[in-house]
Amino acid sequence: MIDDPDGVEWSRLFHAMGPAGDTPQRLAALLSDDTRAFVDGYSHLWSTLRREGRAWPVTAPAALIVVGLLDDPRLGPDDPSLRDAMLVYLYAVGVAADLGDRYAEIRALVERRAPELRSWTDDFLAADADGRVRLWQDGTDLGELVLDQAALACFDLAPTLLRRTLPHLASERARRRTCAAAAVGSLARHPSASTRLPFLLDRLTSVAGTAESAYDLATTLVAIGHLGGDTRPWLTHPHAGVRGCAALAHVLSGDDTADRVLLDFARSPRDFGAAFGDMVPPLQFQFPPYQDLFASGPRRVGVAGGTVPGAVARQPRP
Structure with missing residues (x-):
């Protein structure tokens, strides 16, 4: 499981617009005073998620950057809503990570077909736009399995994201607490959180009360x-x-x-x-x-x- 954005091989990842090698630099612009770069970075952040709620290969690594931004004082010092937006992003990652009881089946299939997935990804990253479309339609279902692999990466990361999101339930800002509650509600559907559900539900009920x-x-x-x-x-x-x-x-x-x-x-x-x-x-x-x-x-x-x-x-x- 990834636990440090610096250890990610970004050049091996892609998102809605293509290769994701520049994703760290573009998300770093969220801490910038350059308005144009900031707008580009914010737009790019949401391109790392599929519109139907599924993950791209870059989604889980991007979530690691986002959860780090939550506590970075350079993020929107004059705009507290930016941290709320980061929590909304983590909520969406939790949705992508919610595999139900399919995670073991997906993991086994991904491990069995790992060489094919690497080859398909190599071809996808090297192709032009038309070539990428053809790869999605190549009849092998490898593209769909690449997306399942991306969802599995989000699933594996969910406990870390949950742990780092929980403190925001105690924020002084009501809207921050609300966005954190939403994120906890999706991330805590991970099986590892099952024993903590009474505690988590008690925390969420407290948020509802305020x-x-x-x-x-x-x-x-x-x-x-x-x-x-x-x-x-x-x-x-x-x-x-x-x-x-x-x-x-x-x-x-x-x-x-x-x-x-x-x-x-x-x-x-x-x-x-x-x-x-x-x-x-x-x-x-x-x-x-x-x-x-x-x-x-x-x-x-x-x-x-x-x-x-x-x-x-x-x-x-x-």
């Missing part, structure tokens, strides 16, 4: 639900968006009140987003599996006693 807005509270409740926590106390909250996020928790499957909340939103999914007014819905809804939550087309998901029509789906079981 939330300063419906957005902060709803975001934290989604994180609690991600880890199998009980969000039942918030099902009767006066804010509709908070009730909706509380009802998504898998542990509430079969709860009459939670199912009724989801059914109300399923009849008109856009009402859920409208509940937050001028503010965007909780940050988790920018990423899988929630990014289509407000789609107008119906979709059916199972609940106790029947199905709920609409675009509201419960969270995956932890």
Whole structure:
């Protein structure tokens, strides 16, 4: 497992735009006073993740840089929201790392086909844009396995990212605590965190108790639900968006009140987003599996006693 960005062979990695050899330098610009370089670095950071929530080979090493930026005083001394953005990135890495029970199967396959993966990557890095497209379509499925390997690297890194994210749950800034809660909610789905779930859920519940807005509270409740926590106390909250996020928790499957909340939103999914007014819905809804939550087309998901029509789906079981 990688544990130091300086030990990474960046020239062997790629992202959405191609080879990633310049990624460390471009992310270093996030600490720069050069506005143009900063904007380029910030844009580049998000190119290291696939839009559908999957990892590129460069994602895990980039996450190591990002988690280091969290405590670097040179990061946005006049803009505290930049650290919030780094935590959102770590949340997204946690989503990419959430392999469920597939991690052992992926690891075995990656190890068995390691020479083929190296050869495919060599060809990909040496190819022009058209050649890269052909490699994705070469019928060998090696490109998909390279992405599975990238997700496995994020999976292996998740415990380190979780450990270094936890202190931010105690931030003096409410929004920082909220973004840290979201990151913890995805990173702690790693199997190694299972014995610590009661402690982590207690910490997240404390964050929910100090939330300063419906957005902060709803975001934290989604994180609690991600880890199998009980969000039942918030099902009767006066804010509709908070009730909706509380009802998504898998542990509430079969709860009459939670199912009724989801059914109300399923009849008109856009009402859920409208509940937050001028503010965007909780940050988790920018990423899988929630990014289509407000789609107008119906979709059916199972609940106790029947199905709920609409675009509201419960969270995956932890």
